[in-house]
Amino acid sequence: MNIIIHPTYFPSIAHFVAIVKAREVILEMDDNFVKQTYRNRTYIYSANGKLGLNIPVIHSQKNRQKYRDVKIFNKEQWQSIHWKSLLSAYRTSPFFEYYEDELAPLFKQPFDSILDFNLSCLETVCACLQMENNFTKTEVYQKTVDGILDYRPLVHVKKETPQNFTPYTQVFGNKHGFISNLSILDLLFNEGPNAINYLESQKLKIA
Numbered sequence: 356m357n358i359i360i361h362p363t364y365f366p367s368i369a370h371f372v373a374i375v376k377a378r379e380v381i382l383e384m385d386d387n388f389v390k391q392t393y394r395n396r397t398y399i400y401s402a403n404g405k406l407g408l409n410i411p412v413i414h415s416q417k418n419r420q421k422y423r424d425v426k427i428f429n430k431e432q433w434q435s436i437h438w439k440s441l442l443s444a445y446r447t448s449p450f451f452e453y454y455e456d457e458l459a460p461l462f463k464q465p466f467d468s469i470l471d472f473n474l475s476c477l478e479t480v481c482a483c484l485q486m487e488n489n490f491t492k493t494e495v496y497q498k499t500v501d502g503i504l505d506y507r508p509l510v511h512v513k514k515e516t517p518q519n520f521t522p523y524t525q526v527f528g529n530k531h532g533f534i535s536n537l538s539i540l541d542l543l544f545n546e547g548p549n550a551i552n553y554l555e556s557q558k559l560k561i562a
Contacts, residue, residue, distance in 0.1 A: 357503045359383055359493070361510040362473045363393035364410055365480065365538045368554070369518050373506045375554045379489055383507055384470070385496040388412075388422045392510045395469055397538040401444045404531045408437045412469055425469045438462035441540070448526050450547035454483050458540075480539055484551055508561060516560045523553060 358373055359381040366374075370393075374380050388394065395410040411428040414420070427433075438459070445451045457479055466472035481488050499505075509515065515536075522533040523546055534541075542550045 357381065358506050359500055359503050360506040361386070361392075361394065362470065362477050363397070363510060364395055364408075364469075364473055365397045365476050365540050367393060367397070367509065368520060368536050368539055368542055368557075369509055369515075369559055370506075371480075371484075371539050371542075372520075372554050372557045372559045373504075373509065375486065375551065376559075377504075379491065381503065382474075382490050382492045383496070384423060384492045385494065386422050386507075387419045387496075388425045388469075389510075391512050393512060394422065394425075394473070394510060396512060397540075399441065399444050399538050400525050400527055400531075400534055400541050401440065402527055402530070404527075405534055405537070406440065406444070408440060409433075410437075410469060410472070423468070423470050426467055427469050427472065429465060429467075434462040434465075445526060445540070445544040448544040451544045453547060454543060457483055480543065483543055485548075486551070506561065518557075518560055520557050521553070 356377055357379040358377040360370060360373060360383065362382050363370060395412055397408050399406050399408060411431045411433055413426045413428050415424075461472075461475060461479060466475070478488060518536045520535045522535075523542065525533060525541065525545055542553060546553055
């Protein structure tokens with residue numbers, strides 16, 4: 356099956372369940388930027404429970420702004436903050452050191468465009484998972500698509516459908532219990548090479 360999906364900031368596990376099951380993945384490149392979505396937000400498992408990491412962006416004075424045109428507000432030093440959060444959350448996980456060198460450059464190299472950064476995150480995670488990169492990109496926005504499974508609604512944070520994914524061991528699971536559908540990084544650091552098998556075995560719910 357072919358799917359269309361948004362490139363997001365270290366996509367959720369639900370995003371990757373959709374991606375690994377797809378024959379072809381089409382990335383939505385020409386939509387409008389909307390606040391409170393996974394375009395500039397991801398969730399990890401910290402010592403205090405679920406933690407949101409938000410990339411600050413520069414909002415245009417226009418009513419609508421294309422995703423591809425949104426710039427990152429780099430004066431906040433968010434990359435350093437996010438990397439320290441990942442270190443604090445996952446340095447004791449089984450596979451953090453295994454992937455650390457591949458991920459660290461994303462938090463040291465400056466990026467101007469949120470879309471470019473998210474594409475780099477996606478490519479890096481696919482490399483860590485040893486997945487083939489079979490992505491194509493849209494050139495124009497279409498509200499409805501024929502013959503393609505539309506997974507673009509997965510980008511919404513507030514309207515997302517709860518996922519009943521199979522529990523796996525998480526660093527702070529004994530403290531807060533299993534938290535489902537976090538960033539793909541949570542699965543990667545805890546399950547390592549088994550992450551692909553996990554993704555392939557999960558069923559995805561979408562409204």
